[in-house]
Amino acid sequence: MVDFLVEPLSFGFMQRGLVASVLVAITCGTLGSFVVLKRLAFIGDALSHASFGGVALAFVLGANVYLGAFVFALATALGIGALSRRGRVSADTAIGVLFSGTFALGIVLVSTVDNYTTDLFGYLFGDVLSITARDLLTITASGVVVLALVAAFYRQLLFVAFDPMVAAASGIPARALEYLLLTLLGVTIVTAIQAVGIVLVVALLVTPSATAYLLTRQFHHMILASMGLGSLSALLGIYLSYYLDVASGASIILVATVLFFVAFVSRTLGERLRGKVSHTT
Amino acid sequence: MAQPALEIRDLGVAYGRRPALVGATFSVPRGVMLGVVGPNGSGKSTLLKAVLGLVSAERGEVRILGRKVDGRTRRLVGYVPQREDVDWNFPVRAFDVVMMGRVPSMKFLRRPTTRDKGLVWKSLETVGMAEFAQKPIGEFSGGQQQRIFLARALAQEAEVLLLDEPVSGVDAPSQDEILNLLRGLQERGKSVVVTTHDLSSVAERFELALLLNGRVVAFGPPGEVFTPELLTETYGSNLMILKAGDRTVAIEDGHTDHRG
Numbered sequence: 001m002v003d004f005l006v007e008p009l010s011f012g013f014m015q016r017g018l019v020a021s022v023l024v025a026i027t028c029g030t031l032g033s034f035v036v037l038k039r040l041a042f043i044g045d046a047l048s049h050a051s052f053g054g055v056a057l058a059f060v061l062g063a064n065v066y067l068g069a070f071v072f073a074l075a076t077a078l079g080i081g082a083l084s085r086r087g088r089v090s091a092d093t094a095i096g097v098l099f100s101g102t103f104a105l106g107i108v109l110v111s112t113v114d115n116y117t118t119d120l121f122g123y124l125f126g127d128v129l130s131i132t133a134r135d136l137l138t139i140t141a142s143g144v145v146v147l148a149l150v151a152a153f154y155r156q157l158l159f160v161a162f163d164p165m166v167a168a169a170s171g172i173p174a175r176a177l178e179y180l181l182l183t184l185l186g187v188t189i190v191t192a193i194q195a196v197g198i199v200l201v202v203a204l205l206v207t208p209s210a211t212a213y214l215l216t217r218q219f220h221h222m223i224l225a226s227m228g229l230g231s232l233s234a235l236l237g238i239y240l241s242y243y244l245d246v247a248s249g250a251s252i253i254l255v256a257t258v259l260f261f262v263a264f265v266s267r268t269l270g271e272r273l274r275g276k277v278s279h280t281t
Numbered sequence: 282m283a284q285p286a287l288e289i290r291d292l293g294v295a296y297g298r299r300p301a302l303v304g305a306t307f308s309v310p311r312g313v314m315l316g317v318v319g320p321n322g323s324g325k326s327t328l329l330k331a332v333l334g335l336v337s338a339e340r341g342e343v344r345i346l347g348r349k350v351d352g353r354t355r356r357l358v359g360y361v362p363q364r365e366d367v368d369w370n371f372p373v374r375a376f377d378v379v380m381m382g383r384v385p386s387m388k389f390l391r392r393p394t395t396r397d398k399g400l401v402w403k404s405l406e407t408v409g410m411a412e413f414a415q416k417p418i419g420e421f422s423g424g425q426q427q428r429i430f431l432a433r434a435l436a437q438e439a440e441v442l443l444l445d446e447p448v449s450g451v452d453a454p455s456q457d458e459i460l461n462l463l464r465g466l467q468e469r470g471k472s473v474v475v476t477t478h479d480l481s482s483v484a485e486r487f488e489l490a491l492l493l494n495g496r497v498v499a500f501g502p503p504g505e506v507f508t509p510e511l512l513t514e515t516y517g518s519n520l521m522i523l524k525a526g527d528r529t530v531a532i533e534d535g536h537t538d539h540r541g
Contacts, residue, residue, distance in 0.1 A: 037371060152390055159381045162371045165362050166430075169333040170385045170437060171355035217417050219372050 008242045017128040018238055020139050021252060024195040025204065025230030027143040030150050031188045032209035032230075033223045034181060038161055041206050042092060043080070043182075046099035048189045048201040050076035052106035055123050055193070060109055065123070066138055066190055072102055073186040126197030126249025128238065139191045146184050157181065158219055195234075196249035207256040208233060214263045229259055284347030286311045286441045286472030287332065292341035294324070294331050300495065301327040305341070307491060307500045309474065311440075314467050316483030316503070317476040319493035320516050325476035326363065328493065329443045333360055345441060356385050359434020361427065361444040369419045375429050376414040379404055382436030404435040408462060424455025431462065441472045448479055460486055480507065 008014045035044050051069035058068025076098050083094035110120050122130060131139075150157065159167040160177045168174035192201045212225035237252030244251070287309040294302040302324040309315050317325050330336045332343050334350055348354045359382075382404070383397040393401075405411040408428040413421070421429065427447045434442055442463070448456040460482055463473050477483060483490050484503045492498040492506055492515040499506040499515075 037368070155381075155384045155387065158373075158377075159384050162373060162378070162381070163362070163367055165330075165335055165366055166360050166433075167381075167384075169335055169355065169358070169360040170382070171352040172385055213372065217372050218374060218377070222372050 005239075008239065013129050013131070014238070014242065016131045016133065016136050017248065018235065020131045020136050021128050021195045021234035021238060021248075022231045023139050023143045024192045025208065025234045026227045027146050027188050028192055028204045029208055029212070029226035029228075029230040030147060030223055031181075031185055032205040032226055033212065033219065034157070034161055035185070035205050036209040036213055037219075038181075040185070041202060042095055043077070044185060044189065044205050045202040046080070046095045047073040047076055047186055048193065048198045049099045050102040051186075051190055051193065052123065052198050053102035053109070054106075055198075056106040056109035056120060059120060060113055069190045069193060070186055073189055074183065076102055077182045077186060122197075123193055124198050125247060126193070126195055126200060128195045128248045128252075129241075131194055135194055139194070142187050142191045146187055149180065149184060153177065153180065154220075196252055200249050200253045203253045203256065204230065207253070207260050211256070211260045211263045214260075214267050230256065233259060284311070285309055285344075286313075286346060287474065288342075288344040288347070289332070290342045292328075292331055292343060293339045294327050294336055295339055296336075302331065303496045305493075305497050307497060309472060309489065311346075311472050312467060312470050313488040314463060314473045314475065314486065315489040315491060316487040317474065317491045317493055318478070318480055318483060318515070319498075323494045323515070325493055326445050329360070329445055329474070329476060332443065333358060356437060357440045359431075359437050359439030359442045361430045361434060361442070361447055363445045364423060364426065364450060367426075369426070371418065373418050374415050375405065375410055375418060375421070375432075376401060378418055378429055379414075379432045379436050382433040385437065400436045400438070401432075404432040405429075407435055407466075408432045409458075422452075422455065424451040424459060427451065427455075427459055428462065431459075435466075439471075442466065442474070444473070444475045446476050446478070448477060448482070456482070480512075483507075 009018075035041060051073040054068035054070070054072030055065050056068075057063075057072075058065045061068075079098050080091060080094045083089050083098070084091040089097075156167075156172055156177055157180075159172055160174045161181075164174050164178075188205070189201050192204055196204050208230035209222065209226040211229050212222045216222045216225050233256035234252050237255045238248055240246065240255065241248040241251040285308045289308070290306050292302060292305040293300070305324075305328065317328060319325055327336060331338050332345070332350075333355070334343075343350055345354045345358055379401045380393060380397070383393060383400065387393070387397070402411060402414075405414055408431050410425065410428055410432060413425070418426065418429065427444075431442070431444070431447075444463075447459055447463075451459070456479070463475065464486065467473050475487075484507055487503060489501065490503040490506050491500050492511055494515045494517075499511045
């Protein structure tokens with residue numbers, strides 16, 4: 001059993017992959033709790049797809065891929081706000097238009113540099129085991145920044161998330177905090193792309209937090225639980241991918257999904273059982 | 282003390298091109314209860330939101346306790362929104378919700394002090410919810426949720442309380458409890474503004490009534506402004522006024538009210 005756990009750790013890429021995916025899971029768990037409760041899943045998915053345009057452009061230009069992804073994600077977030085505030089286009093339509101447009105731009109750019117497509121497909125589907133020491137540094141730094149900012153503004157963010165109108169009425173800068181949350185979401189998505197890939201980022205944001213929501217009754221417990229569930233999914237998923245030789249990003253998400261259904265079914269059964277008990281007494 | 286709780290001059294709000302409130306002017310003295318009544322879409326909620334700066338006024342002036350509305354004055358105003366405006370599935374306990382009232386005055390990065398916690402407990406006791414402090418907000422009845430939100434406004438140390446339809450969709454005993462609670466707060470010097478469809482409560486319990494229909498139709502003691510003429514002007518055909526002996530019964534479209 002010990003060998004089973006220790007053997008993969010003799011490889012540097014496995015060590016880096018494990019550390020990186022746990023860090024990403026912790027950051028995603030924090031932001032994901034806001035995403036689930038504020039119903040931002042669609043916007044999260046949009047930002048990750050939009051960032052592919054930035055990844056491809058930076059790749060072609062030889063610039064920093066993370067920076068490109070972040071700029072595109074942020075521009076898309078602001079673009080959604082600008083388009084939908086005019087009134088004629090609803091927010092989800094604006095999201096649909098912008099994220100598919102920027103994603104398509106990414107695909108077009110990729111098709112012009114066909115010898116690099118395999119590398120770029122790493123961004124689409126994630127390849128946590130190809131993470132370099134530099135990637136790990138970027139993930140750590142941005143994770144620390146996101147967690148520090150959420151901790152610093154925790155009470156304000158919670159107030160605005162729960163009751164934005166009363167928060168604004170009592171003098172809390174609600175609009176600024178909503179933009180802060182979107183920016184942090186952009187940073188988190190960009191760092192998570194390497195671990196699970198653009199297509200699956202939203203699952204890492206939403207699934208562990210959705211499971212945590214089923215299991216907890218207080219917001220900070222929900223955040224801690226989704227960090228834990230995300231980390232557990234990351235560890236189990238990577239070991240699975242090592243021993244079964246399957247894609248690492250996808251197996252992380254599959255573990256998270258299984259955990260969600262286990263929590264969902266046991267909660268539903270628990271409620272049924274309690275319902276029966278209270279009927280008979 | 283001479284400054285009125287709320288002073289509103291020529292306040293106008295429009296949503297796009299559609300005017301929601303036109304030229305509202307009135308002044309609420311301190312320590313009174315004002316009931317704002319009018320048909321659906323008459324601008325009751327808009328009036329409260331414009332006072333709080335949640336919708337931007339096209340024109341006019343709002344003064345709270347004699348001061349212009351800025352970050353500091355906002356803390357003196359406690360707002361209880363309509364029940365539909367809040368996500369009740371949020372994983373927060375009653376205590377956490379009331380503690381939110383302390384957030385605007387908390388310094389950056391500071392944790393709640395003993396004073397903050399004391400104010401939260403005192404507010405929960407005032408509304409009779411202290412024993413349920415640890416219960417999730419989603420597990421309360423409508424009336425209890427209103428009382429917890431009221432406690433949040435009290436924890437904020439608000440002097441002026443604005444409540445948007447606090448008794449709508451709440452059962453009759455809870456309505457009574459909430460109105461008694463507001464009366465008790467008023468006796469302690471708070472000024473209370475309530476939007477409502479319940480004309481008889483306003484007639485029985487409030488010092489002042491504001492009849493609203495996009496503009497101020499009338500403002501004054503309920504006994505003076507609840508006349509058939511002014512009520513008809515406010516509600517148009519949406520209000521039926523029946524006279525049965527010496528009792529007057531006002532029936533609003535969709536909101537039956539048969540105690541008056």
